[in-house]
Amino acid sequence: MKNLQFDTKAIREGYQTTNEQEHSEAIFLTSSFKFDSAEQAAARFSKEELGNIYARFTNPTVDAFERKLAALEGAQACVATASGMAAIFATIMALIKSGGHIVASRNMFGTSIVLLNTIVSKFDITISYVDLNDLLQWKNAIQNNTKLFLLETPSNPLGEVVDITALSEISQAKNILLAVDNAILSPALQTPIKLGADIVIHSATKYIDGQGRCLAGAILGSQEIIEQIGAFTRATGPSLSAFNAWIVLKGLDTLSLRMKAHCENALKIAIWLESQPQVKKVHYLGLKSHPHHQLAKTQQLGFGGIVSFEIKGGQVAAFKLINATEIFSITANLGDTKSTITHPTTTTHGRLSDEERENAHITDGLIRLSIGLEDADDLIADINKGLLV
Numbered sequence: 001m002k003n004l005q006f007d008t009k010a011i012r013e014g015y016q017t018t019n020e021q022e023h024s025e026a027i028f029l030t031s032s033f034k035f036d037s038a039e040q041a042a043a044r045f046s047k048e049e050l051g052n053i054y055a056r057f058t059n060p061t062v063d064a065f066e067r068k069l070a071a072l073e074g075a076q077a078c079v080a081t082a083s084g085m086a087a088i089f090a091t092i093m094a095l096i097k098s099g100g101h102i103v104a105s106r107n108m109f110g111t112s113i114v115l116l117n118t119i120v121s122k123f124d125i126t127i128s129y130v131d132l133n134d135l136l137q138w139k140n141a142i143q144n145n146t147k148l149f150l151l152e153t154p155s156n157p158l159g160e161v162v163d164i165t166a167l168s169e170i171s172q173a174k175n176i177l178l179a180v181d182n183a184i185l186s187p188a189l190q191t192p193i194k195l196g197a198d199i200v201i202h203s204a205t206k207y208i209d210g211q212g213r214c215l216a217g218a219i220l221g222s223q224e225i226i227e228q229i230g231a232f233t234r235a236t237g238p239s240l241s242a243f244n245a246w247i248v249l250k251g252l253d254t255l256s257l258r259m260k261a262h263c264e265n266a267l268k269i270a271i272w273l274e275s276q277p278q279v280k281k282v283h284y285l286g287l288k289s290h291p292h293h294q295l296a297k298t299q300q301l302g303f304g305g306i307v308s309f310e311i312k313g314g315q316v317a318a319f320k321l322i323n324a325t326e327i328f329s330i331t332a333n334l335g336d337t338k339s340t341i342t343h344p345t346t347t348t349h350g351r352l353s354d355e356e357r358e359n360a361h362i363t364d365g366l367i368r369l370s371i372g373l374e375d376a377d378d379l380i381a382d383i384n385k386g387l388l389v
């Protein structure tokens, strides 16, 4: 059937039942696949016949995850990887030759910046950083050798947004690929390829699993782009395990329900925080006070589960609040059913200089919440204890 809605695809796409007629998807825990004959082996290796050979190339459980995620993102093809970082690295290594140049958002996941500065730069690939929301900076950063725009929208922890369609017009005019890391929203809330991006990257570790159980990643795009990236992963080996593929495959079944619940909880908590006298500022895209609220509404179906706020009293007050909570887990991870709380200045953004942190608006009193699926009123009571101490 054609034109199925998101929720139907999330449950029905991707998997072909085997002769055992199992109803739930099977996990193919096998590293290799056998052939009926020497002739068939030869045909598989020469690609005359399509089919499985070895799990670094293909595995039915991994394939099912790739097909389902591609259907949800509106992409032609997908290649799954062992983690989100493996996905970002594979994208860059497969598509950019030495001598190339990348323009990247300053406001990306910390390890993505480390990857660019310490690993990618070793291959004679240069990087320029720009402010995510400033289209003119993206345009001005373009050089003759620019091959890739790389970003996350919305950013974490402050929820800054870039107009993906407007940026894709700038990149397409110069034959530059636009890659969007969509881990913070997932395809349930944003589909960058439909907005003009060429590539979507995922840390499926976050909302796609959504329950904090395993690492996984994925890259999505046109058949041609994914074939190039697939050739890189086949030769270098950051393949997704069949077991982890099964976990994230089952995660997709409930993705949109969970994302709706994350958004509802986060909005309720953000609204409550905004009315607290000890809170200086709340950063949540769902609040009308957020400078990118209107832009987010034009390209997102929801505002996600990340809420940040600045407490009066700087780091001392922030640490007191974090330590007073009993339900929130003190961990830098996000996108879990369990709510988490963290102090960006001393953890996720700790390696930045004072000036870089100031430019990124990461203040000493800033606290980041990844709102999970507990009852919002219980979470509010938990934070309130910290505000009262």
Ligand SMILES: *Cc1c(COP(=O)(O)O)cnc(C)c1O
Pocket (backbone or CB within 6 Å): 083, 084, 085, 086, 109, 111, 112, 152, 181, 183, 184, 202, 203, 204, 205, 206, 215, 216, 217
């Ligand atoms: C966590 C995260 C990553 C890295 O993913 P791993 O699965 O931990 O390797 C990349 N991008 C974003 C936005 C993330 O939140």
